[in-house]
Amino acid sequence: MALSREQIAMRVAQEFKDGSYINLGIGIPTLAANYVPEGITVMLQSENGLLGMGPYPTEEQVDADMINAGKETVTASTGASIFSSAESFAMIRGGHVDITVLGAFEVDQQGNIASWMIPGKLVKGMGGAMDLVAGAKNIIVTMTHADKHGQSKLLEQCTLPLTGVNCINRIITDLAMLEIRDNAFYLLERAPGVSVDEIRQKTAGKLIIEGDIPEMQF
Amino acid sequence: MALSREQIAMRVAQEFKDGSYINLGIGIPTLAANYVPEGITVMLQSENGLLGMGPYPTEEQVDADMINAGKETVTASTGASIFSSAESFAMIRGGHVDITVLGAFEVDQQGNIASWMIPGKLVKGMGGAMDLVAGAKNIIVTMTHADKHGQSKLLEQCTLPLTGVNCINRIITDLAMLEIRDNAFYLLERAPGVSVDEIRQKTAGKLIIEGDIPEMQF
Amino acid sequence: MAGFDKVVSSYAEAMAGLTDNMTVIAGGFGLCGIPEGLIGQIKRMGVTGLTVVSNNCGVDGFGLGILLEDRQIKKMVASYVGENALFEKQLLSGELEVELTPQGTLAEKMRAGGAGIPAFYTATGYGTPVGEGKEVREFNGRPYILEESITGDFAIVKAWKADRYGNCVYRHTAQNFNPMAATAGKITVVEVEEIVEPGEIPPSQIQTPGIYVDRVIKGSFEKRIERKVTRSA
Amino acid sequence: MAGFDKVVSSYAEAMAGLTDNMTVIAGGFGLCGIPEGLIGQIKRMGVTGLTVVSNNCGVDGFGLGILLEDRQIKKMVASYVGENALFEKQLLSGELEVELTPQGTLAEKMRAGGAGIPAFYTATGYGTPVGEGKEVREFNGRPYILEESITGDFAIVKAWKADRYGNCVYRHTAQNFNPMAATAGKITVVEVEEIVEPGEIPPSQIQTPGIYVDRVIKGSFEKRIERKVTRSA
Numbered sequence: 001m002a003l004s005r006e007q008i009a010m011r012v013a014q015e016f017k018d019g020s021y022i023n024l025g026i027g028i029p030t031l032a033a034n035y036v037p038e039g040i041t042v043m044l045q046s047e048n049g050l051l052g053m054g055p056y057p058t059e060e061q062v063d064a065d066m067i068n069a070g071k072e073t074v075t076a077s078t079g080a081s082i083f084s085s086a087e088s089f090a091m092i093r094g095g096h097v098d099i100t101v102l103g104a105f106e107v108d109q110q111g112n113i114a115s116w117m118i119p120g121k122l123v124k125g126m127g128g129a130m131d132l133v134a135g136a137k138n139i140i141v142t143m144t145h146a147d148k149h150g151q152s153k154l155l156e157q158c159t160l161p162l163t164g165v166n167c168i169n170r171i172i173t174d175l176a177m178l179e180i181r182d183n184a185f186y187l188l189e190r191a192p193g194v195s196v197d198e199i200r201q202k203t204a205g206k207l208i209i210e211g212d213i214p215e216m217q218f
Numbered sequence: 219m220a221l222s223r224e225q226i227a228m229r230v231a232q233e234f235k236d237g238s239y240i241n242l243g244i245g246i247p248t249l250a251a252n253y254v255p256e257g258i259t260v261m262l263q264s265e266n267g268l269l270g271m272g273p274y275p276t277e278e279q280v281d282a283d284m285i286n287a288g289k290e291t292v293t294a295s296t297g298a299s300i301f302s303s304a305e306s307f308a309m310i311r312g313g314h315v316d317i318t319v320l321g322a323f324e325v326d327q328q329g330n331i332a333s334w335m336i337p338g339k340l341v342k343g344m345g346g347a348m349d350l351v352a353g354a355k356n357i358i359v360t361m362t363h364a365d366k367h368g369q370s371k372l373l374e375q376c377t378l379p380l381t382g383v384n385c386i387n388r389i390i391t392d393l394a395m396l397e398i399r400d401n402a403f404y405l406l407e408r409a410p411g412v413s414v415d416e417i418r419q420k421t422a423g424k425l426i427i428e429g430d431i432p433e434m435q436f
Numbered sequence: 437m438a439g440f441d442k443v444v445s446s447y448a449e450a451m452a453g454l455t456d457n458m459t460v461i462a463g464g465f466g467l468c469g470i471p472e473g474l475i476g477q478i479k480r481m482g483v484t485g486l487t488v489v490s491n492n493c494g495v496d497g498f499g500l501g502i503l504l505e506d507r508q509i510k511k512m513v514a515s516y517v518g519e520n521a522l523f524e525k526q527l528l529s530g531e532l533e534v535e536l537t538p539q540g541t542l543a544e545k546m547r548a549g550g551a552g553i554p555a556f557y558t559a560t561g562y563g564t565p566v567g568e569g570k571e572v573r574e575f576n577g578r579p580y581i582l583e584e585s586i587t588g589d590f591a592i593v594k595a596w597k598a599d600r601y602g603n604c605v606y607r608h609t610a611q612n613f614n615p616m617a618a619t620a621g622k623i624t625v626v627e628v629e630e631i632v633e634p635g636e637i638p639p640s641q642i643q644t645p646g647i648y649v650d651r652v653i654k655g656s657f658e659k660r661i662e663r664k665v666t667r668s669a
Numbered sequence: 670m671a672g673f674d675k676v677v678s679s680y681a682e683a684m685a686g687l688t689d690n691m692t693v694i695a696g697g698f699g700l701c702g703i704p705e706g707l708i709g710q711i712k713r714m715g716v717t718g719l720t721v722v723s724n725n726c727g728v729d730g731f732g733l734g735i736l737l738e739d740r741q742i743k744k745m746v747a748s749y750v751g752e753n754a755l756f757e758k759q760l761l762s763g764e765l766e767v768e769l770t771p772q773g774t775l776a777e778k779m780r781a782g783g784a785g786i787p788a789f790y791t792a793t794g795y796g797t798p799v800g801e802g803k804e805v806r807e808f809n810g811r812p813y814i815l816e817e818s819i820t821g822d823f824a825i826v827k828a829w830k831a832d833r834y835g836n837c838v839y840r841h842t843a844q845n846f847n848p849m850a851a852t853a854g855k856i857t858v859v860e861v862e863e864i865v866e867p868g869e870i871p872p873s874q875i876q877t878p879g880i881y882v883d884r885v886i887k888g889s890f891e892k893r894i895e896r897k898v899t900r901s902a
Contacts, residue, residue: 017672018672019672019673020672021880040672041672041673042672043834043880045880046609047539047540048465048468048609049465049609049611049612050609050872051878051880052872055667056665056666056667057666057667058666058668058669060669061666062661062664062666064467064468064610064659064660064661065468065469065596065607065608065609065610065659066608066609067465067466067609067661067662067663068609070663071465071466071468071662071663072664072665073661073663073664073666074665076608076872078867078868079673079832079833079834079836079867079868079879080872081836081872081873081875081878081879082608082609082611082872082873082875083611083873083875084543084611084612084613084614084615084616085465085491085539085540085542085543085612085613085616086544086546086547086616087878088540088543089539089540089541089543089784090780090783090785090852091880091881092540092785093544093558093559093560093784094782094784094785094852095785096783096852096880096881097880112563122518122524122527122528123518123536124516124517125514125516125517125518126515126516126536126538126539126566127515127516127538127539128515128538128539128540129538130538130540130541130560130561130564131538131539131541131560134559134561135559135560161564161565162563162564162565163564164562164564165562165563165564236439237439237440238439239647258439259439260439261440261601261647263647264842265773266698266842267698267842267844267845268842269645269646269647270639273900274898274899275899275900276899276900276901276902277899277902278902279899280894280897280899281841282700282701282843282892282893282894283701283829283840283841283892284842285699285842285894285895285896286842288896289698289699289700289895289896290897290898291896291897291898291899292898294639294841296635297440297599297601297634297635297646298639299603299639299640299642299645299646300639300640300642300841300842301640301642301645301844302776302845302846302847302848302849302876303698303772303773303775303845303846303849304776304777304779304780304848304849306773306776307551307772307773307774307776307777308547308550308551308552309645309647309648310552310773311551311773311777311791311792311793312549312550312551312552312619313552314550314619314647314648315647330796340751340757340761341769342749342750342751343747343748343749343769344748344749344769344771344772344799345748345749345771345772346748346771346772346773348771348773348774348793348794348797348799349771349772349774349793352552352791352792352793352794353552353773353792353793379797380796380798381797382797383795383796383797544784544786551777552791553777553789553790553791554790554808554809554811554813555789555790555806555808555813556786556788556789556790557786557787557788558785558786573788575787575788575817576787578787580787580788584808605873606873607873608872639841640838640839640840640876643873
């Protein structure tokens with residue numbers, strides 16, 4: 001069975017290590033904040049200038065001056081810091097954020113990512129995504145393995161305009177977790193009940209399958 | 219009569235305009251702070267990270283964490299701000315400081331300045347001088363017109379390693395105030411009792427004397 | 437104090453000197469920390485042909501979005517736009533030009549502009565449409581692109597408090613692009629919620645030293661929230 | 670909190686991993702705001718061949734000057750040196766190499782190093798010995814030189830207070846180079862006067878966010894004054 005959005009987020013959260021500084025993109029990545037494993041503490045960076053993003057505010061706590069990068073009202077956690085956009089991206093560009101999780105349209109076996117522009121459609125902009133993929137040490141992409149027409153999003157080469165090159169380490173889709181290295185997708189885990197064959201069928205890029213591929217554990 | 223150090227500083231201070239942000243180098247420039255004309259307020263920038271330098275502290279106010287760029291104990295004036303060295307030089311390099319006053323070994327008619335290095339002598343470093351001359355909008359050099367052997371310090375071309383190029387606007391020496399433009403020194407004022415002839419003798423670079431040259435007024 | 441007293445009493449004074457075809461750098465992220473009254477004054481002045489540099493362009497009817505209504509903006513330099521229908525319409529019709537710039541590069545371009553750094557190298561955008569036509573250079577085996585800094589004829593900034601000398605502090609995440617914008621304007625105008633006396637803000641807590649600021653005005657703010665999300669208490 | 674608790678209890682732990690020939694970036698301006706105890710630990714460790722990046726090199730017997738006594742420094746990157754006789758002696762004898770760097774360029778090199786900017790252009794030093802051998806490029810008709818950023822294996826920083834997460838504030842002009850140094854170390858160690866709990870420093874007043882900091886140690890400081898100048902009360 002393909003994973004739900006929540007399940008993808010849960011699997012992402014298993015990658016978090018105690019004491020990690022993490023930037024979560026809009027959508028599924030943001031959901032991962034709800035599944036941080038017990039006994040582990042992480043700090044969430046929001047690129048508009050907040051390190052230590054807390055939960056959404058209660059009605060009484062709502063403050064127009066306190067938002068996240070998705071422009072939603074938020075709170076600050078204990079020990080948070082707030083700073084300018086230049087400082088925020090100094091952190092990001094300088095490689096100080098440990099993990100970045102973001103969505104994508106396509107990823108290819110060179111670790112390239114396309115996530116911001118579909119020619120012919122209105123382009124709204126890249127926001128901070130290009131800085132994040134250029135700067136983070138460890139980038140996890142979350143997306144469905146194939147689009148709604150069944151076309152693979154894990155390609156030999158991206159077809160859409162890129163967000164960054166040679167930057168993606170890990171992909172967690174509704175079907176599998178994969179690592180990119182040596183110009184190939186290495187299958188690490190499969191979603192419970194999903195066969196290696198289905199993953200092979202839906203992966204257009206070079207796929208390496210070594211030994212038995214375990215199922216994800218939740 | 220050649221001006222004393224204090225008189226040079228007094229003449230420098232006459233150049234200050236109300237509301238100016240000013241960086242004063244070590245030596246004579248620092249003395250100018252004592253002669254700010256009445257009715258005028260200036261803010262002194264100290265490149266180690268203080269805008270709004272106040273007077274020296276009383277014995278009770280001395281604080282090791284409160285020093286100026288000359289490493290002397292200081293105080294902060296009302297409305298002062300304190301910041302990092304990067305911010306301080308962003309101000310300087312970005313042209314936000316209105317006036318910089320500094321000493322020099324030599325100045326030439328292209329507006330070049332040599333102030334930090336005498337080959338053969340131990341070089342201690344340029345500190346912030348190169349940033350200051352590259353960044354300030356209006357730079358005033360204070361020095362004696364000639365060295366102790368009578369050799370002019372206002373040259374056709376500097377002989378010592380430079381601190382900056384095409385950057386000096388104005389020079390106030392013990393004999394005169396001059397402006398540099400069009401590849402020449404324009405004599406603007408002479409020290410009380412000093413003749414144009416003496417200034418001409420002691421100026422090696424191209425000197426322009428237009429009309430009557432007034433004496434400085436104190 | 438006269439020489440350093442930067443407080444002006446009207447929006448007209450605050451934006452005096454702004455003319456057609458100028459470049460305006462604006463602080464703010466979405467609708468958070470935007471100089472609402474200064475934007476309103478630009479609208480009232482009716483100047484056109486503006487190049488506006490700001491992370492976003494407001495929404496329909498609020499923030500920088502109101503400058504679209506009378507087609508005052510010729511070109512927008514931003515990282516994310518299109519939160520409003522009018523923007524989209526003018527973009528598609530070719531009335532409005534957009535230069536999309538990665539958010540971190542945009543912040544750094546403003547900072548560099550204010551700091552006298554004409555250009556810098558960054559890995560951001562290398563190998564993407566953003567890098568097209570830009571110089572590529574390797575440092576330590578990694579390719580970077582050359583990005584030039586930005587300065588503006590005016591910078592419009594929203595701060596929480598400023599003293600009469602223009603020393604500013606920002607409130608929470610309303611800081612965002614405001615400190616960089618403040619450094620990058622030939623004329624920098626700060627709109628604040630409260631004006632205090634010099635000395636009231638401790639020197640080390642000042643986030644924008646007054647040397648960057650030319651005019652300060654006390655504004656009144658709606659502070660519209662773009663996406664209110666709450667949890668139950 | 671365990672994962673973010675950066676407080677260590679000994680100087681040995683604070684500087685663990687420092688070995689010969691590493692690059693150490695140090696905060697401080699003269700003797701103001703220097704990590705006295707961390708410098709002392711480097712002396713005790715006896716590591717040699719160090720490249721030290723700091724605005725100054727202390728004085729005889731205090732600050733970075735003590736690392737000269739056993740010839741631990743191979744190369745000094747600084748804007749102003751020679752406040753001590755030993756430095757002069759080692760320099761003239763060729764035991765010590767010095768790379769003189771304008772103060773603002775030095776600050777910006779550290780900031781750029783921490784911010785992922787490998788190089789930037791500046792007018793500072795153009796046409797002077799500092800510019801020799803460096804690329805020159807014109808922007809808007811003015812020549813600038815290319816300067817590369819600096820990072821260190823270690824950064825040693827002096828802050829006033831830090832919380833357990835490494836969020837720092839500095840006191841008065843003891844800030845100086847410390848915030849930039851903090852961003853530019855592979856391992857950043859902060860020596861403080863006081864350790865507080867997370868949340869005690871208001872988020873917007875934090876000057877170095879903990880993300881840059883690996884270890885925090887409570888030190889004790891002599892705070893020697895280089896030039897005490899006073900006026901009568």
